[in-house]
Amino acid sequence: MTVQRSGDTSAALSVNYATSDGTAVAGTDYAKASGMLTWAAGDGAAKSFAVSLISESGFSGFKSFAVTLSNPSTGALGTPSSATVSIAGAGATQPMGQAAAARLLMQGTMGASLNDLNTAAGESFDAWFAAQAAAPVSLQLPQIPAWNASETPSWWYNAVNGGDQLRQRMAFALSEIFVTSSVNNFLYTQGQGLAYYYDQIAANALGNFRTLLTAVSTSPEMGEYLTFYKNDVPNPTSGVQPDENYAREVMQLFTVGLWQLNADGTQKLDANGNPIPTYSQAEVTSLAHVFTGWGSALGSQSASQAWQNDQPDYLHPMACYAAHHDTAAKTIIGGVVIPAGGTCVSDMQVALDTLFNHPNTGPFIVRQLIQRLVTSNPSPAYVARVSAVFANDGTGVRGNLLAVAKAILTDPEATTLGTAPGAGKLREPALRLTALWRAFSASQSNGLVNDQITGNAASDFGEDVLQSPTVFNFFTPTYERAGPLAAANLMTPEFQITNEYTIVLTANDLQYAAYKFQSAAGVAEIGVDSVGGQGQPGPGDMVLHTAAWEALASNPANLVAQLALVFMPGQMSSDMTNTLVNYVSSIPATSPANRVIEAASLIVTSPQYSVQR
Amino acid sequence: MRKDLSRRDFLQMSAGALATSSVFTLAGTRESRSATGPSGYRALVCLMLNGGNDGHNLIVPLTGSAYSTYAAGRGDLALSSSSVLPLNGTAGNGVTYGIHPSCPELRALFNSGKAAVVANVGPLVQPTTLAQAKAGSIPLPPQLFSHYNQSTEWQTAYPQSLQQYGWGGRVADLFVSKGMAANLSFNIAVGGASTWQQGQLTNPYTLGTSGAPSLNAAGNSFYRNGLRQQATQALLTQAASDPNLLVSTASSIFQNAASKVTLVNNALSAVGDLTTVFPAAQSNDWGLSQQLHEVARVIKAQSQIGDTRQLFFVQIGGFDTHSGQLATQSTLLGYVSQYVNAFWNAMGEIGMQNNVTLFTMSDFGRTLTSNGNGADHGWGNHHLVLGGAVVGGYYGTMPDLTLGGANDMGQGRLLPTTSADQYAATLAAWFGVGSADLGTVFPNLANFPVTNLGFLG
Structure with missing residues (x-):
């Protein structure tokens, strides 16, 4: 760091400098530094001091700390008298790698596919966000044939198939703030109208x-x-x-x-x-x-x-x-x-x-967006960092939602695995289903996405897009579930729709969704091979494709590790890993598709996976 | 009957701020119960009318000048006096009232003495005059006229706390703290989650409208010779002790579902369905008929489940009638009247009418003035209580409906004359919360001269 002296240099001068933590923490990311710079009378030269960084692995994005001057012995501090130092981690300028990519896709998309994961891993954050912002907007209205058709199949279609995944995730979050609903005396017959409305949100979700x-x-x-x-x-x-x-x-x-x-x-x-x-x-x-x-x-x-x-x-x-x-x-x-x-x-x-x-508008909105994308209980400092971006995206623009999304998803609180007892958020049930379908490139042979499960979502999941019972969404941002969560002062919005009824039906639905699959050998079935399938999927069934995963199945540990990366990066405990590896190993290696599906269905129905941290 | 009526009239007067020491004596005598309270089974059923039911068109004054005042304030929202169904007797102000034309069943229940109208109730921290409310010179419930807040304040009966623990939940917390336990749960949600049933220590148990679902993978040893079932169980067990509190809580909900599903479903199937026919579902009735049917089935199975205190929550929405009010409210109140009547008949079928009390809550009353074809958010509202233990008639103080009159905060948003906390405490006292504990459950109750409105015998 270089400090410039200007103006009258005739007197001797001293000034203090000190570092202070931002998202970078002294002792972990950099060595705390403070001291005094001195100039002799008549000395107008620039003075320097050094702050050393601490080598570390496993963080992505940027972390920053501040260096501030204070207490000049004479004269006054000029501008700037403080500076922010950014430390570039994985993805900051170089490819983000698999681990960071998996977290980003978990938080910023409707679910990771193997292709998406590989593509993102080779990109920097800047490149990924630029590509997402440039992707054509997936709209619903053009898909809806009749004035009174429901908009929900087109929502599920775009969620699963849209190339604009960041936009779709942001739009879903925004649709839970700017709530309209088909649970309404007029709108319940207006599928096209609700699609038009959602399209407005999608079109502006990164605007x-x-x-x-x-x-x-x-x-x-x-x-x-x-x-x-x-x-x-x-x-x-x-x-x-x-x-x-x-x-x-x-x-x-x-x-x-x-x-x-x-x-x-x-x-x-x-x-x-x-x-x-x-x-x-x-x-x-x-x-x-x-x-x-x-x-x-x-x-x-x-x-x-x-x-x-x-x-x-x-x-x-x-x-x-x-x-x-x-x-x-x-x-x-x-x-x-x-x-x-x-x-x-x-x-x-x-x-x-x-x-x-x-x-109020910046902190009020960004806190809810953080809750929808990353964590139910962001630190005030995290909210403040994103609020600052809402206020000014760096080019003087207020309200830039692409910049806000990027600030949310590349913040250290998002890019770091949460290990505190209250870390993370409960995943929304609808997003657990889209994640399963995206991981296995699921599709219906009729080209739509209107599997029976999507029709049951409102009752089984407690939520379905644009079907909130009131303008207050399916759950409120401040809900606290009694027991250990409330005792720890944790806000747990999604737990408001999670009870003995919905938790069981959601798990059953996800298991059933996983059990409709087609192997590389081309065999489509519903159910489990050795105990008798339940027949062939019909044209209105979403069918998972296991082909891209089957090569991993010969080694159960590798298969489980890759599923963990896609579905719950960094979160799978060794106990859970062992349980899954043992179970997969009990299935003959000659049935690779079944090994894949059994492991995946156990993951997506587990309480461990239901939480994203 | 005569005795009941005289006591009711007396309490009406006292609710009109004429409290005397004898009120306390009477209330105190009635409430001297332990937390477990009276023996035998008792249930409270909360019927939430989401969105803010316009109670000023549910209960309408019919006598001469009172109707004229009503009609003048309501403008195009006024119901014609000939369409309103007259109710027996008069309220404390000497005026005859009627009920909405779409509620003939509720009218019959009122006229048979099994239903009470509690007038102009709403969240208050303490007795409040219009001048105080307008000046904000004493504590008022925060964020008046907001759906979310006033609905929450009704359900917490502790408006200024800004907490989200409901009084149903606090009653369950109290029971648990006194060492009582429920085989199933004190709070049972059939219509979805509510603040009312959310305790600080306890969560409600949630049922569907056709029993409890069971987890396929965990309950089925069919898959892969039981290995899948074992793996599912292993993951649930691991999750129960996961260091992340969200994971362990999700596991605990799974485990609670698993531990209760057999109890519930066996009990329901053992006693069989009711013969009372509940009306078929309509597209915009929120499944209220099915919800009440399920509550009736659980009550029928009470001897099997073995719990003697149960709080149920059911709900119907659509009452936020900013537009299209006359048609929408008529449809919705029609559902409420028919379905509640079916529930009453079901309770008669199983001999439980004296053990079960159903009561309404709603976000708020609405403005008397119209915004063209609807009304905006108000405050005080009329509510209904139904049951064999109910001493029928009118309670509280009927408001002056004059725009700019004694109760009007502006645009016909009426200052409540009875607090939602008094209403709740009366219900809780009957349910079995002892007088020594009422102040714990309802911290504002001591601010009011009358702690029991007397509509439950």
Whole structure:
């Protein structure tokens, strides 16, 4: 590190320097350093000191620490007076390797395939994220033939087959924040509309959060779901007031949340130690007036006709109807005044800009994204690091979701195996199924993905895409399960849908899914060879393909190790490994496909695999 | 009957802030029970109306000026007085009320004295005047008018705690702390997870609507001469002692499922189904009929299961009627009325009507004012309690429905006049929580002059 002296150099000068931990820790990643630099009177030369790094293996991405100057004997510190030192690990500039790739695919995709794993292992993080961002967006709407068809088969299809895996994973996470649902009196027949809605999320999932906010807020599905479609001006005669539903939830759930937050996601507290509300009922009521005047896309109708439509055109953004927009001035959150005379569009723009730029929005949203992708209980420092990227992606842009995804997934808390008792998160059941299908390139002979299991997901798993029972998603970010988890103050959102009923049915479904497979020899079956299969899979059955795995099966230890890498990298205990190797060894080597399937099905139904850490 | 009525009237007055020391005497006498409480079987069934049922259109004033006030406040949401089904008797304010037109079964139950209306209930920390509520000069439940928070506050009956432990869960915690044990579970969820049943120490047991499922691989020695079953068991056992708490907890849920599945399914099959017919499922009824049917089956199997205290949770959603309220609420309340009536008949079939009390909860009441064709989030709300032990009639204080009137926080969001904690404590006291423990389960109860609303005999 070099320190430059400038200005008047006539006096003698000293200044202190010291390192401080960031994601890099003194003693583990670098040698703690501190000291004093001195200049004699008249000495204007640059001075240097060294900080030595500690050699280590097994970390990927970047870790960083800070070096800070302090206490100048004369004059003042210039700019910069501190610097951040980044240490490049695996994947930072060089190929990330198998272990880091397996973690990245576990957290940032719908599941790892052998091909994906090999490709990613040979790439740096930068290259992988660039390729994912560039991959064409997999859309649902083009797959849906009829207006009332369900959107769920197209979701499963894209989850399993989409080349834009990071986008699909981010979109799924975002769909659990920006909730709309077919559990609704109007939307339950609107498969195309829900597909259109999900496509908006997917298209913006690696784009900008502000753009996504407008797409959601003008989508006819959200207009219908949170009931501001045809929200009208106040009527003093009838006493009718604008609907407050969207005004409340766009703040409570989609941007700022209920409580004022620090940048690290922890709650701000008042003098009495109580959390501080972010807004009041008055601001909800006022914001409700902002979201007036939105009706169906016009199509070929006149405005006066189109406003009358009971339901919107579900495949185009809502349109602004000036006569039904309240043009009075509104005072919204933070005392921001929207002046009188605006339109639905201009008022919404000010409101969404205000919410987007609110200091809560970064930590509120990124904490939930971390919970969906990586861990249920991120450290405040982790949230703060990602929040900083949400605030500024390094080029001055706020809300860059690709940068946020990269910050989440390449943070040391994501790239390092969690070993604390509360580390990690429960995997969502739907993602356990997509991971199984992706690991074995599963497909249906009819070209769709509508296996019977996907139809049972809502009841058996307790979740299915765009079928949340309420706008509060299948589970809440702050749920704590009683017992050891709550005693350890652990938030465990996915445990809210995990009970004696769903845990058993999910395991049974995953086992059954694994037992529909086709070997390299071309034999497709349901069930187990030596005890009698249950017949041939039909065209609507997702069939696993074991061919790429069978070469490993001659050596049970190698097979189990590779399955562990793909499904639960670094997590499989020696006990579990031994149990699996012994079991696989009991199956004749002449049945390699059965060895593969038996081991895989035991893994995906196990409690160990149900947790990602 | 006369005696019941006079006591009810007395307690109504006391709920209207005319408490006297004799109220305490009466309540204290009734509640002097141990934690195990009365002998014999007792069950509470919580029927959650998710989204915020508009109670001001469930129970509607019918007498002259009271109806006019109602109609003026509700605008296009007002039900016509001729369509509302009149209920026997009058509330404490002398007004005759009726029930929503789609609830003839509930009307009959009320008129037979088996159902109570508890008026204008909602989360409160302490008795609160309108001026205090508007000024925020005393502690109020946080985040009023938010679904998630007010629904949670109803279920915790401890609104200012911001905790997510429900009072059903705390009752189970209390029983466990006193050394009681359940063969199956004190809390049984049939309709899915709820805050109400979430304890600090205990979790509910979750059933499907057709018994309990069993783990194929673990229960089946068919596969590979039992080796697969052994491997599955080995992984579960290893997971139970895994250093990661999430893994060990997942294992414990598997193990609990395995240890209970035989008990439940054997008990259900031993006693057989009920002859009472529960209505067929409808596309938007959340399976409530099947949920109540399953609860009835478990209660029928009570002697087999052997537990004397059970708390059940069932739910139906769709009540967040910001739009299309008149049609939607009519459909949903129709389901509730028919299905609850079937449940009541099922309890009659097995002789359990006096042992089982069903009560409603919901996120909040709604604004009296309309937003065009629906209503927004409110606060105070009317609720129903049903059972053989219920002393039928009206409880609490009927609110003034005048916009800008004595109860109006604005837009007809009504300040509750009875707290959800008082409502819950009355239910818990009947269930068997002794007077010495009520304050532990309901920390705010001591703030209120009346700790038992008297609707359970």
